[in-house]
Amino acid sequence: MSVFTYQCEGRCSHTEARAGTFTTPHGPVQTPRFMPVGTLANVKTVTPAQLQTTGAQMVLANTYHLHLQPGEDIVAGAGGVHRFMGWNGPMLTDSGGFQVFSLSEMRSISEQGVTFRSPKDGRIINLTPEESMRIQMELGADVVMAFDECPPYPASWEAVKVATDRTYRWLQRCMASHQAPHQALFGIVQGGVYLDLRREAAVALTALDLPGYAIGGVSVGEPPELIEKIVQAITPLLPQHKPRYLMGVGTYREMVRAIAAGMDLFDCVIPTRLARHGTALVAGERWNLKNARFRRDFAPLDATCPCYTCQTFSRAYLCHLIHAHELLAFTLLSIHNITELVRFTQRIRDAILRDRFAEEFSPWLTSELPEI
Incomplete structure (x- = not known):
């Protein structure tokens, strides 16, 4: 066998x-x-x-x-x-x-x-x-x-x-x-x-x-x-x-x-490649953490995410690391981005097992959302 x-x-x-x-x-x-x-x-x-x-x-x-x-x-x-x-x-x-x-x-x-x-x-x-x-x-x-x-x-x-x-x-x-x-x-x-x-x-x-x-x-x-x-x-x-x-x-x-x-x-390669460019995947969007709006934003990257990055650091800290050219930024964003895509497919799996996939993911199935 x-x-x-x-x-x-x-x-x-x-x-x-x-x-x-x-x-x-x-x-x-x-x-x-x-x-x-x-x-x-x-x-x-x-x-x-x-x-x-x-x-x-x-x-x-x-x-x-x-x-x-x-x-x-x-x-x-x-x-x-x-x-x-x-x-x-x-x-x-x-x-x-x-x-x-x-x-x-x-x-x-x-x-x-x-x-x-x-x-x-x-x-x-x-x-x-x-x-x-x-x-x-x-x-x-x-x-x-x-x-x-x-x-x-x-x-x-x-x-x-x-x-x-x-x-x-x-x-x-x-x-x-x-x-x-x-x-x-x-x-x-x-x-x-x-x-x-x-x-x-x-x-x-x-x-x-x-x-x-x-x-x-x-x-x-x-x-x-x-x-x-x-x-x-x-x-x-x-x-x-x-x-x-x-x-x-x-x-x-x-x-x-x-x-x-x-x-x-x-x-x-998208989660780690985006991380090396200072970009986070959050709830279906791409966030450029180089943007000035994150400099004083002390909220977690994604409050619903269980990853080490989101449970430990703020958006302001990640923004700081990126502007300071600190390599830790790549690691923290890679951890989050990989977690995000794995969790996304896990949520799909859970929805299929409950026979709720078509309903819960209908925006992705029926609309012309921008490619991300």
């Missing part, structure tokens, strides 16, 4: 939203759930102990970046990525496929794989499906992602077709080379903004009966309405008894609407 299971525990009677539990060797993940990004085996400016207080259950790391620094052999020598970074909960590693998109000026693609020039020392890096699996097996995360080609936006149907077909062939090679039963290999549905290619990919991937499925290649420059259209069309094609992961999405509106379509897991 697989060590990975997904159990649906509640459904919305008005949408496709669902609440469930994804079981992994390092513990359960209650869905829907936002997952913080720890690219280099750390969530920026936050310790694992602090991260645990946010309610985060699953954390991401990146295969490509850990291959460059410090190297998967060092991570494996430490006992795997969990022990290396001091995080005892579930972890997921991206395959390096996103770097096929983001580092387009530094790579070349062939049927064999992708050749990168290292931004650190200029050396040539050949990343193939087999190499991605080897690295991820050494890193030892609970969930590993198939190596895929993420096409840019905009791109022609013909170009996206080539990338989507190649992604399927690469997935077959990933499956053949992945030999770690304690890891769940997720397939990634690509296809750009072309629904026919997305549907074709989803049908082909689900026939392979993988432990989980992701929708990738969104949030690469296309407008939010196209992302929503893709998610609504493709999510129903993914298996009901497997976890569903929408890659690279972590804004309020996009998560609510994707959950309404039946998605379970989300990741994004």
